Amino acid sequence: MIPRTMRPFFPALGLIAVLAAICAIVHLTGNGELEGILTEALIYIVMVVALSIFVSNSGVISFGHVTFALIGAYASAWQTCCSGIRGVFMPGLPEFLLHADVPVIPASVAAALIATAVAALAGLIIMRLSSVAASIALLSLLFVFKTIYENWSSMTAGQSSLVGLPLYVDLWAALGWVVVTIVAAQIYMSSAHGLRLRAAREDEVAARAAGIVVWRERLIAFVISAFFFAIGGILFGHFLGTLAVSIFWLNMTFLTLAMLVVGGLRSLTGAVVGTLAVAAIRGFLRALEQGFHIGGATLQVPQGMQEITLAVVLLLILVYRPQGIIGDRELGLAAAK
Amino acid sequence: MSQIQLLADAVSLGSIYALVALGIGLIFGVMRMINFAHGDLIMLGAYALVVPTAADFAPPLIGAWPAVAMVAAIIAIVAFAAVLTERFAFRPLRRREVDGATLLISSFAISYLLQSIVLFVHTGRPKSVSIFPELMRQVELAGIRISLVDVVTVAATALLLLALGVFLRRARPGLEVRAAAEDFIMARLLGVKADRVIALAFALSGGLAGVVSLLYVSKTGVLDFQMGVPLAVAGFVGTVVGGMGSLLGAVLGGFALGVTSTLLQALLPETLQPSRDAFLYGLVILVLFFRPQGLFAPRATGERI
Amino acid sequence: MLLEVDDLEIRYGRVPAVRDVSFTVGEGEIVCFVGPNGAGKSTTMLAVAGVLHPAKGTIRFDTRPLAGNAIETIVANGIALVPEGRRIFGRMSVRENLAVASGLRGGLGRTGDTLDRVLGLFPILRERYQSPAGFLSSGEQQQLAIARALLTQPRLLVVDEPSLGLAPKYVELVFETFSRIRSEGVTLLIVEQSVRRALKFADRVYFLRSGRIVLEGSASTLAKRTDLEHIYFGEESRS
Numbered sequence: 001m002i003p004r005t006m007r008p009f010f011p012a013l014g015l016i017a018v019l020a021a022i023c024a025i026v027h028l029t030g031n032g033e034l035e036g037i038l039t040e041a042l043i044y045i046v047m048v049v050a051l052s053i054f055v056s057n058s059g060v061i062s063f064g065h066v067t068f069a070l071i072g073a074y075a076s077a078w079q080t081c082c083s084g085i086r087g088v089f090m091p092g093l094p095e096f097l098l099h100a101d102v103p104v105i106p107a108s109v110a111a112a113l114i115a116t117a118v119a120a121l122a123g124l125i126i127m128r129l130s131s132v133a134a135s136i137a138l139l140s141l142l143f144v145f146k147t148i149y150e151n152w153s154s155m156t157a158g159q160s161s162l163v164g165l166p167l168y169v170d171l172w173a174a175l176g177w178v179v180v181t182i183v184a185a186q187i188y189m190s191s192a193h194g195l196r197l198r199a200a201r202e203d204e205v206a207a208r209a210a211g212i213v214v215w216r217e218r219l220i221a222f223v224i225s226a227f228f229f230a231i232g233g234i235l236f237g238h239f240l241g242t243l244a245v246s247i248f249w250l251n252m253t254f255l256t257l258a259m260l261v262v263g264g265l266r267s268l269t270g271a272v273v274g275t276l277a278v279a280a281i282r283g284f285l286r287a288l289e290q291g292f293h294i295g296g297a298t299l300q301v302p303q304g305m306q307e308i309t310l311a312v313v314l315l316l317i318l319v320y321r322p323q324g325i326i327g328d329r330e331l332g333l334a335a336a337k
Numbered sequence: 338m339s340q341i342q343l344l345a346d347a348v349s350l351g352s353i354y355a356l357v358a359l360g361i362g363l364i365f366g367v368m369r370m371i372n373f374a375h376g377d378l379i380m381l382g383a384y385a386l387v388v389p390t391a392a393d394f395a396p397p398l399i400g401a402w403p404a405v406a407m408v409a410a411i412i413a414i415v416a417f418a419a420v421l422t423e424r425f426a427f428r429p430l431r432r433r434e435v436d437g438a439t440l441l442i443s444s445f446a447i448s449y450l451l452q453s454i455v456l457f458v459h460t461g462r463p464k465s466v467s468i469f470p471e472l473m474r475q476v477e478l479a480g481i482r483i484s485l486v487d488v489v490t491v492a493a494t495a496l497l498l499l500a501l502g503v504f505l506r507r508a509r510p511g512l513e514v515r516a517a518a519e520d521f522i523m524a525r526l527l528g529v530k531a532d533r534v535i536a537l538a539f540a541l542s543g544g545l546a547g548v549v550s551l552l553y554v555s556k557t558g559v560l561d562f563q564m565g566v567p568l569a570v571a572g573f574v575g576t577v578v579g580g581m582g583s584l585l586g587a588v589l590g591g592f593a594l595g596v597t598s599t600l601l602q603a604l605l606p607e608t609l610q611p612s613r614d615a616f617l618y619g620l621v622i623l624v625l626f627f628r629p630q631g632l633f634a635p636r637a638t639g640e641r642i
Numbered sequence: 643m644l645l646e647v648d649d650l651e652i653r654y655g656r657v658p659a660v661r662d663v664s665f666t667v668g669e670g671e672i673v674c675f676v677g678p679n680g681a682g683k684s685t686t687m688l689a690v691a692g693v694l695h696p697a698k699g700t701i702r703f704d705t706r707p708l709a710g711n712a713i714e715t716i717v718a719n720g721i722a723l724v725p726e727g728r729r730i731f732g733r734m735s736v737r738e739n740l741a742v743a744s745g746l747r748g749g750l751g752r753t754g755d756t757l758d759r760v761l762g763l764f765p766i767l768r769e770r771y772q773s774p775a776g777f778l779s780s781g782e783q784q785q786l787a788i789a790r791a792l793l794t795q796p797r798l799l800v801v802d803e804p805s806l807g808l809a810p811k812y813v814e815l816v817f818e819t820f821s822r823i824r825s826e827g828v829t830l831l832i833v834e835q836s837v838r839r840a841l842k843f844a845d846r847v848y849f850l851r852s853g854r855i856v857l858e859g860s861a862s863t864l865a866k867r868t869d870l871e872h873i874y875f876g877e878e879s880r881s
Contacts, residue, residue, distance in 0.1 A: 061438050061441050063445065101518075125626040126623055129626075132441070136371060136573045139573070143570050250566070254449045302457070312450065315450070346876045404784040512742055515731070526744065527793075530714050531712065604802055
């Protein structure tokens, strides 16, 4: 199996190697459409791995992470979009942003940091709540920001779409951020903080008795998680080229959560595997919705089957295999302690 | 707008939120699960009023029935739908003794499923429907002019709360629900059938949702496949603020939220008005911080989320 | 044998709390489990009642295995557990607490006889009939908890730590009541912390420590031993 000295680098190393290989293969096929599908899947991997940094280690389900994708994506747009006509969409932008032309990487980091700041502030309160109340509060947070952004027309174009974001996110840009995110997740997971948080997840009372300040550990994971989820949102925006507040709402929340659960709530490998599995299902269903031609006949399912099928799949997993495809295990490592 | 009508609006919205929170609180009481699908049950009830069609205009189906039949039918349909979700989704999960997080995600999945199904059948375009148009007029009550629909909302809520209160206090099944809500395992140790109590809680919760469908659609006249979401969020927040595990707390929390929301609408400057919900839920998160057991939680010991 | 337990193993997660536990309770007997905190006594009782599922072993009641039956089914078949900590429904009245329990056998109306007998055993409950149960003293609450269990008309009454937190006069009363209950045909399985009381009161006693049975026997035989303290707290003894 994996030599002992290499153990600390797993599963990150293994996952990155596999994903890089897949990217190389797809790129070599020269199929643009396939590359696009894979790129989108990679963006979701960034989000789902980010989500898992918080959810897997703390055991608290977050329905609000998409908030950070929302904040991040728009903050990046403020710095980079629409060359020249930014003020038309978002007339309320302050002077220094109206004409700024920030290079995309610093822009994305800055934007993600803004989202992270919001996460830190909200987290100061939310992380002190019990798991159920925290989950509700996190949903409320998403609701709050959705409402704000929908009405803040001068800064976000309100309910209209924002077009013209620089399309810099190709297969390799996405893969690059996937690598960073997975490495970050691995570092956190193996750190003392990660260990403490998982202890609290198993038995909060015992953890407190052992001197662990649970809310603080949760907050740390939450903030790191928010940063990368925001990056995911930013990548999404610059992949589509268009932004709308409605993108960052229940669909994305459901999808990312489903991806995490299907793969395995408690493992990093699970986050990646789940995302790929769900992306594959979606891809298949999308193709079906568009119609397959087999022989002389056309196989087609009506629009909207995608969502229904995914919901049913998630429910089946929850009933028959709630630990997800991967369960507790990690790529390259023995079964969990 | 007159002060009185503002007050009427506030109390009316408070009543609706109270009913929603109560529905959520009932399920939480016996299952310790927040039912995300509750808002979508309300949505289901609303859509049951019209013919299932992808067309822009949906002719009324049950919405065209005589009043009593319509009310009875919608309440029955939503209660039945609620019991179905329990039977086919939540019960198998309970059998496997899954943890709270899994239940939470499941209810979210059911919510998404219901929305997806309605989206599939009806498409995402909002549709208008008119039921009880007679309610939209003004009446004079003790010399004050207010909308009839508000009067009906408040009256219906008061009646329902009373009926439910009596049921929980007097009827055997009601007693079992209360016992199960206080200590589920202990209730079972005394022979109370878990499945029956939970199914009953879902049926009651569904019935309440059905009533909210009718009241809400009477007032707004619009159907949208995501219409249940803001109601559900209001319900959760009301329950959490009021004190989880307490039915009275849920009612009071929901009511307080509705009243505050409406009054805030009137007090906020014009530009901030659409963001009033944002303010409110932000405020709520603060409340939770200072008083996590909720504002109206009973003094009884051992009341944990 | 009314209750037969063989090779019971119960785990919390991966940690076994109870291991290789085998015991019996004969009809009409009073059997006591004694042992220090954390020995696994409550865990065992919870498994008998169906609240916990054993990882290994069988529990047979009246020769029929419990095997995964729902808690309420086990109660309907005749095992009633009064769990540790009394767990009365504090927000409901005494009457309502009893009413919930009577539901299994038809409700307060149908079980009038049983109710009378039970109130006869615990007259204080009649006095406090309409009070919220949360306002009762610990001793009164313990009586209510036992009364509730009796209303399910059990054949085997399992009581976990009845004397915990009770003033001595209440403990006396409760144990006296146990004798009366036994004489009415109910078999008793009781968890006790006090070895002395267990030996004085039970027919047979099992010593549990660290999840295993370390000693068993009739009360009269065991009472003659001088090493019970050691067995309770530390050194092994196999008889």
